[in-house]
Amino acid sequence: MILVTGASGQLGRLVIASLLEKTEASNIIAAVRNPDSVKDLAEKGVQVRQADYSQPETLVKAFAGVEKLLLISSSEIGQRTPQHTNVINAAKETGVSLIAYTSILKADNTPLALADEHFETEKLLEESGIPHVLLRNGWYSENYVMGLPMALEHGAVLGCAADGKFSTATRADYAEAAAVVLTSNNQAGKVYELAGDAAFTLTEYAAAITEASGKTVVFQNLPEAEFKKMLLGAGLPEGLASLFANSEAGAAIGGLYSDNKSLSALIGRPTTPIMETIKAAL
Incomplete structure (x- = not known):
């Protein structure tokens, strides 16, 4: 039996969709806060808890x-560490034989403050004694394309990553990798640094939007504090605006770049190019 937590979320649903291509629905459990949110999965034969x-x-x-x-x-x-502690303790109590955890790229050596709770969770897993595998996911391409309407409206991509490179992949790419790991043997103890095959700067990202849309879009680099202020003005809460601005600043010094090809190796195909994601979003 394979259980997926957060199964009603964007990543969780994609993991289950990929699992359904690799194993019987009766082998899959969708764990969600509100079972009514995944009635469609129950209709496919997935157990819902x-x-x-x-x-x-x-x-x-x-x-x-x-x-x-x-x-x-x-x-x-801000609540991840205590919540993940609850999950790990429950897994230990019930005799789960393997935990796969969606961490963050280079969790043990990154300038991103966002990694703190992820690395704390990795340490909790180590201390638990439960066999585990770490899926250190890089940035989702969707983190950027969700801002396409604003970029097209203003003719600019705003950020504070300077010339830093982003090795992004789609949620579907990361979800497929998770499904492969969950349906494979001998995964305990492995650490996968997962990132897209082709990296881009935000200047290159803006140029790709221009090419795909036919409207000129440029990248405007801002100081981190000014970028955070802009995010606050756009309605993001203080904590999230700080983390996002910090992540961009971390990207400027390599925090979201990797030339590791573990992701494409796991899924058996190249990762989804950013241009393809832009075109799909448009």
């Missing part, structure tokens, strides 16, 4: 009989 990262009793019940568990990191930044 209620589970809340902040309610340990629901986790113990949900993990009964589970062999492999994919811990998709919580979306609640």
Whole structure:
């Protein structure tokens, strides 16, 4: 039995879609806070169990009989460490034999503050004694293309990454890699640094938008503090604006770049190019 936490989320749904191509639906458990949100998965034969990262009793019940568990990191930044602790403790109590965890690229050696809770979770897994595999996901291409409407409206991509390179891939790419790992043997102890095959700067990203849309878009580099102020003005909460600006500044010094080809090796094909993602979004 393979259980996917956060199965109603964007990544979780894609992981289950990929798992359905590799194993029977009856072997898959979708763990979600609200079972009604994944009725479509239940109709396909996937088991649905209620589970809340902040309610340990629901986790113990949900993990009964589970062999492999994919811990998709919580979306609640600042609460991840205690929530992930609950998941790990419940997995230990119920005898889960393998945890795969969606961490962040170079979690143990990165300038990104966003990595702190991920690395703390990696250490908790090590201390737990549960066999585990780390899926250190790089940046999602969708992190940028969701801003396409604003870029096209203003003719500019704003950021503070300077000439830093981004080795992005799509959520579907990362989800497929997770499904491959979950359906493969001898994964315990492995650490996968997962990133897109082709990296780009934000200047190159703006040029790709220009080529795909026919409208001139340029990259405007801002100081980190000014970029954060812009994000706050766009409605992002303080904590998220700080982390996003910090991540961009980290990218300027290589924090989101990798030439590791583990992702394409796992999925058996090249990762999705940023231009393809831009065109699909347009």
